[in-house]
Amino acid sequence: MAKAARTRISVWLENSGTAGTGTGSGTGAGSGTGTSTGAGAARATRTRRGEQPSGLDRDRITEATAKLLDAEGLAKFSMRRLAGELGVTAMSLYWYVDTKDDLLELALDRVFGEFPDRAAAGGPGPDVGPSWQTELRELAAEYRALLVRHPWVSPLLGNFLNVGPHALRFAAAVQRVMARTGLSPAAQRGAIPSVFQFVYGFGTVEGHFRQRCAEVGMEQDEYFRKAMAEFTMPPEMAETFQHTERVMEEMDSGETVEQIRDRDFRTALDLQIAGIEALVAREPDRG
Amino acid sequence: MAKAARTRISVWLENSGTAGTGTGSGTGAGSGTGTSTGAGAARATRTRRGEQPSGLDRDRITEATAKLLDAEGLAKFSMRRLAGELGVTAMSLYWYVDTKDDLLELALDRVFGEFPDRAAAGGPGPDVGPSWQTELRELAAEYRALLVRHPWVSPLLGNFLNVGPHALRFAAAVQRVMARTGLSPAAQRGAIPSVFQFVYGFGTVEGHFRQRCAEVGMEQDEYFRKAMAEFTMPPEMAETFQHTERVMEEMDSGETVEQIRDRDFRTALDLQIAGIEALVAREPDRG
């Protein structure tokens, strides 16, 4: 009852449910072709001759999507709006993409392609190059920067599986650093979310705050002060919130919101790295 | 240009922008009354006599909102749908609430009220009762449980400031444990997101996954296996993803997805606590 079961939750997974029969003309994009990074061009390249009238293809659409999301945010994004940007009707898009969600997933993976392409494992020996500590810091900083640069990424990460080729490349890089810490595989599996879910949350609120400031056209410090002023703290709690008070003091002594945030981020990474080191020391020796 | 500036981003902040003039009849809810936990009842109590025809009030609406969000998720929630549930037209709701977003914020804070009410600071001396370690674990576990119980909370937390009375009570509890660790105030400000943004991210993906399973009517293990089967790993990456492989192995040896997740969560908290302890040991003695 109620529409055929559809378990697929990602463009990157094989189509399932109603297997085989298919439901229409425009489906089946990228089944099995997705191993190379240029997966998005699948349908377009299949007909490489005679250029589409409007010059549309999956890649151009995905690119325009990311650009529009950067410019106006997730809330204002719509298929009609995007189509307008591309000089085409909304329905043309559905030739290249099954649903709006699929398109968002494509855009999501696209920006993960902005990560510098780290050397794969098995390159130089395990004891040359940067320590796992500094490489972990780098990865965290890059992830944070991505989330701040593209505030729309964060809500999408919450909704989709994110197993596109670029996201996988990043996940692999994460797993490789963790493997170098000396933690047991089981402990690595706890350490990964410990570090990168933290970064996710941190980058999310940071990006969101910056976006908000941009929308109202205020500086971050200005906006922070204003929000504090408007907010009437319940008096019985006032004493508990030492941190907020302290931030205000630090701002008064000339430090910016951004500087304070950077310092907090660094502290948190110090904490995480120290935590990993402690767990390693605690574990029975292994190889 | 383009609509009067409106900086307010939370029901809990004083109305601002267009200050004084106001734009209509039904605005101005809760200006300054919000210090007590029962702030939502403000308008209703003001007219305590003669019971509204439909029995509507802000509290009942907020309650119904949370219930509907639990039942059908954020995506399917709408003012019209909620109104239907309350046996009323959508527009009636706008008498009690300015916008849909305000209502969502009210519901958000409401579920933060589910946290057990922790004793305020200044109760028993600092060295009786549970250690900061076990209290931190408890807070983390409760937060995780909240996010899993109400998967719609997570996306809302990303969008709103969340400075309602109940959320503040929780934040205060967090600050109090951190104050007991021995960290400097500056380090505390890094440690808080380190721990609780991790929990946020962890609880988010867990809650989301469970919701997905419920929607398609599958067990978690079943769904996990299915997703893995549908996913064709890029061959050059297969060797990197040891963890995923290992999870599959552990599932084959009888462990459930849930058990593995619990173990990972515990490991991450071990890591975080060890990290805090290391930072404390590293800092110059204080107090």
Add this chain to the structure above:
DNA sequence: ACCTGAACACCGTTCAAGT
């Protein structure tokens, strides 16, 4: 004081039709 109906300006998506 509280509630409604009609209307506005949007959505994502389907479907039959055009070229």
Add this chain to the structure above:
DNA sequence: ACCTGAACACCGTTCAAGT
């Protein structure tokens, strides 16, 4: 093979009107 127009079933919100 690619694109469109019209239509369906929705949104949040406003506004004038009812009781």
